[in-house]
Amino acid sequence: MADALWDDDPSAAPDAVPGGLTDPGWLVRADPGSVLALPWNMSEPEEQRLAMVYRASLDVHRQLTDAERRFVLALDAARLEQVDLAAQFAAVAVPGADPLGWEPAWVSGSQADSRLVRTLTGHQGQVTAVATAVVAGRALAVTGGRDGTVRVWDLAAGREACPPLPCRTDARSALSAEVDRIATATLDGSEVALLRSKLAGEQRLLVLDLATGFVTGECVRVVAVAELAGRSMVLTLEDDRTLRLWNAATGAELGLSVPAQLLAGPDGYPAEVRVELGGAVRTWDLVGNELDSAPVDAAQQMFDSQAVAVVVDGRLVACAFDHPHGGDTVVTLIGDLAAACGHRSGAPVRVSQSVAVAGRPAALLREYGGSLRVWDRVAGSRPGAQGWVVTTDELRGQPLQLPAEDPGEDYWFWQLADPAPALAVDAGRAAGSVLGTFVVDGRALELTTDADHAVRVWDAATGAEVGERPFPCHEDRIRAGALAEVNGQLRAVTAGLDRSVRLWEVACGRQVNGPLKGHTGHVWDVATAIVDGHPVAVTAGADHTVRVWGLGERRVLRRTGIRGHKDVVLAAAMTTVQGRPAVVTAGADKTLRTWDLATGIPYGGGIAAEVSLLATAELDGRTVAVTVAPDATLRRWDLGTGQELGQPVAGPAGRVLALATAGVDGRAVAMTGSSDGTAQLWELATGQHLGRPLTGHTGRLTALATATVDGRALAVTGSWDKTVRLWDLATGRQLGEPLTGHADWVTSVITTTLNGHPIAVTAGRDGTIRTWSLPDGRPCAEPLPCPAGPVRGLATAVLGTSTHLITTNGTETVSVRDLATGAELVPPLRCPAPVQSALAAPDGALVLCFGPEIAVLSAVDGQASGRAAASGYDSARVAARPGP
Known part of the structure; x- marks a missing residue:
């Protein structure tokens, strides 16, 4: 790793004696760095049990005192139904601290999952994108979120691999850009991540070198490429509507970008262009001919004050302005560049997300020094063949595609390697959307979803569907998915807007061991990786966390049926039901649940109700719950039967x-x-x-x-x-x-x-x-x-x-x-x-x-x-x- 990456944490050196992981007292008192340094895939059953409990709240153990950690471990043991371990943790003596006072009798454990390997914390907002890569033998995850940072994580060590990368900030609004799409690839022998950032409607695509942790370039939006005066030129458009003209052979910028005014002609259509150049005002018509070097009459109507022009050797080469055209963003080419590109001067030209230079596919990156780099997409090419600034690249895992989230949104598609053959399009696939393309065991596969929230897997080489049938995955729209090989079987990991992460056997469409539980908000993205030889899934959540799951691990199944709420508990009250003490809870999952206080077994399946306030009472010999909804509506519920009493009350x-x-x-x-x-x-x-x-x-x-x-x-x-x-x-x-x-x-x-x-x-x-x-x-x-x-x-x-x-x-x-x-x-x-x-x-x-x-x-x-x-x-x- 380069110096920009953090060295290994010295606190992570194990201070445990052999067998320490089987001692609850050691887990309470040991430095968390020592515990985190141990392999997460234990072989002994007792070690597996204790490691499972410790991992349940791995993200908070570093912040706790020994006395606080004792209670958290006791709670987590009860959440995972390890009742004997809960009692053992509660009984651990902590020097300088009083006995615990209370020990868990039961805990619902609705979000506890034995397959959780790591919980990575650091983002201060929702984590919306994640991708994985391997750099110098280390499995890394790259995450971006709504806190305006990009973070790189060492998945084996469970910590950040380099300092967070702050996104750009708007000086006027003080808002920071959000990274909402990430893809990884190997470019010129280096592992990189492409980051799509959005700020106030402007989108940029940055290139992050994962070996150094530094941003090395920015993909630019291409307007046109042409051979002009014997030079290969590329015209690019900035997010602030600045046009720039580049020499593709040297990376040097040509000409001068200056503000322009489009003057309205008949019927309001722009007929003339006025540019200030060196203090003189020059005016051109739409075919690029200079009309007048004198100041323009101030009474003439101005069409667009934010248009910009590129002037080379005193000549107007191009002029651009935002022009809605069939829902696309287009610019207008004027002068010699328009003719060189085969366009009529003044005709709208759609802004391209990719470019071909002299017939060869390429992607363009502007380095922070200002020079332009042309990345040849044809593997094996070498600098000098075309006289360009060219480097090579190769496919690592998947083509780089950042699909649009909503219809009508720009598709930032930067294919930095030869794309896989197009899939055969059938009626089922045409109605769906692509979740991603993945290379599993040397085979290129595409994961798609349809309007029924079902998932299909396709062979990219043949277009044939993999597996027997599409498998229904979620109750709401599927947000992200990934593929991985687990114990020789192809598995899909999917995340949906129903706030669940699910694991599927592709061959038969069978769900494996139920949802992966732990996130308390939407899961926005998912990726897969190999950590210490074991397949894992990495998920990005709205709860500000990144979670790592062992895909080959088996979930510990709950025996008592104490499932709990699927979202945060908002209100609770004590009562009695059928003569037994009970607790009533209302959750953000819009359910009202009643629990037997002694056993934790819920009464019935819950009541569907949106509740912000809750109280209980006795009414005509029945135990009732009184609820208030966010709209101030009062409702009364018979907790014995789950039925509503009477009509809602305003x-x-x-x-x-x-x-x-x-x-x-x-x-x-x-x-x-x-x-x-x-x-x-x-x-x-x-x-x-x-x-x-x-x-x-x-x-x-x-x-x-x-x-x-x-x-x-x-x-x-x-x-x-x-x-x-x-x-x-x-x-x-x-x-x-x-x-x-x-x-x-x-x-x-x-x-x-x-x-x-x-x-x-x-x-x-x-x-x-x-x-x-x-x-x-x-x-x-x-x-x-x-x-x-x-x-x-x-x-x-x-x-x-x-x-x-x-x-x-x-x-x-x-x-x-x-x-x-x-x-x-x-x-x-x-x-x-x-x-x-x-x-x-x-x-x-x-x-x-x-x-x-x-x-x-x-x-x-x-x-x-x-x-x-x-x-x-x-x-x-x-x-x-x-x-x-």
Whole structure:
């Protein structure tokens, strides 16, 4: 590797003793670099199990303390149904850290996959393109995304192989270009990647030398090639509409590009061209003849002020302007170059994406020094044969094609090698689109998809279809695909807009071991490679990650059926179903699910519902869920049967930001808090609102909880106006004056007990937690500082002799402290993904929702006999809500 590439990470030297990978304690305490340096394809079953668990959150282990890593490993073991390993990891002693306090009882594991080899992180935006190559024996992946960077990864080491390459930035808007297409090839004996970048509608195709990590050139758009005055010339068009004329033999630029004005003639068609050259104004007609060297009358209408001209030796050679013509971008050639190219002067000429020089196929790259390089596409040619600046190239893996994503978009097609023979076109193939062309075991194959989301494989030499039949792959449009040989069998890897990655046996169209699970957003691209002799797939995701999958690995199948959501959990609530404790969750996958708290087995197959807020209640002996949709519609669901109760109810005007349920005068009610600062009561049996809205807040009502104190139903609300207010739900009146103390928005409210006394706990964006006596509203103690930023979720549980305060702030960390003193009771619980909800269960268990997963933690050291203080006061509260 050249000096531009990073050397091997010295921290990656193994410090393990033989057999260390079979010791959970070593995995907790070892430097992650030492673990990452070990081969990922272990041979011993116990090593395979532990390696599988460690790889599940490989991307975060470098960032964790030993105590945090202990909890993540315990969670991941439970996600992969390695229950014995989960207990072993939870029991590991960490010097200087307290015991864990909770251990996983069950975790849904919907996105855990034993085939995951690496998770590569570094992109700060969606990763939209990936390609692979081999440089100096190292398998590399090149990725581009919407964070304005291109990154090169060493797939075996699991880290970046060179510093990130920043894309160009627009000086006016400060926006950075996005790389959305990548292809790799061997040019002149060097491995390169072609990167298509887009910025404000402008597209460029850059060439990245993978051996150095530097951009070495840019493919240019060709207008025309001609022999003019004995010289082979190429006219190119820049994204800013600049025309440039090059000598193909020397790479030198000819002439001068200057701004021009097209003057309108009869019927508005451009009849004359005016150019400033050396301070003098020259005017030509459309056939290139100079008409007048005097200034043009200022009264003449200007057709296009952004046109440009190329002037050589005082002569106008060409003039260009954007001219819509059948949906294509074209330019107008004027003067001698038009005649040399065989075009009528002034006729529109389509901008070409490829070029032939003297009848030979070539691609053009402008080096950053400004010179033009002509790359001959005919393998084996040598410089000097045509007098050009020529280098050779060869096919590596696949032709370089960057297909358009949407109809009508330009096709950037740079075929830097002799293309494979055209495929025989039949009706089935003509209706589809090409996902890519791949060379597998010396055989050129093309992967296509059709409107039914089915995939076909074609032999590029014969045009014959490979395999028995097209195989249906996805529930939505297929975004990307790749081919690889695995254990002598041809397999296809496909990624679709249904957010899944799937592996298929091409010969029979059979899916292998179900979807590859792990990405939490769209998968935009996929490529294959060989790492340490094993075939892998590399996927680029909207979740900012690049993931590497072992294609020859077998998935560990889940036995209990705890599948979980397919997307992030947005809200959760505790309840009981058929007399058993249960947790109800709502996901971004538009499903509502109910889980048995003890076993994790879901009740039924889930309810199809788009939910932003969730609460539960008892109605006529049935357990119901009350949901609010993004459009403020309220719905009621029987959790025992999965059926909707009654008709949807149109919610209050404005956005609903908070939701709770309560019992008022023997009636089950729901209470909503809105962006207009008001609260409204709704009767659950009928769906009708009760009384007038509760008014008083002067800002958005962002937090809400209910409680029953001395037989009276109360509500506690928090708002953008920095106040907390108490309400009597039977009368709809505010109790006392607003409670003040928070210096910023109130973001969370719960009700609980402290030393047997009912209280409200509030958290604000000012970074403090405050406690208030119910119902008089007096402060109970000094404010507690938030451990790591503003609190987004609160829960409390009485375990042993103390009331535990559990807080989340939208990150991966959960804090557990003593509500009375603020002292930390157990080390912070670090999850593999941001925590959206934290709930306390009646039996002392803790429910955490992180990403799409649900985890139930059991208290250890005899604390499980405690009870959740939340059960009598805030069991219907919302544990997660969108930001105001």
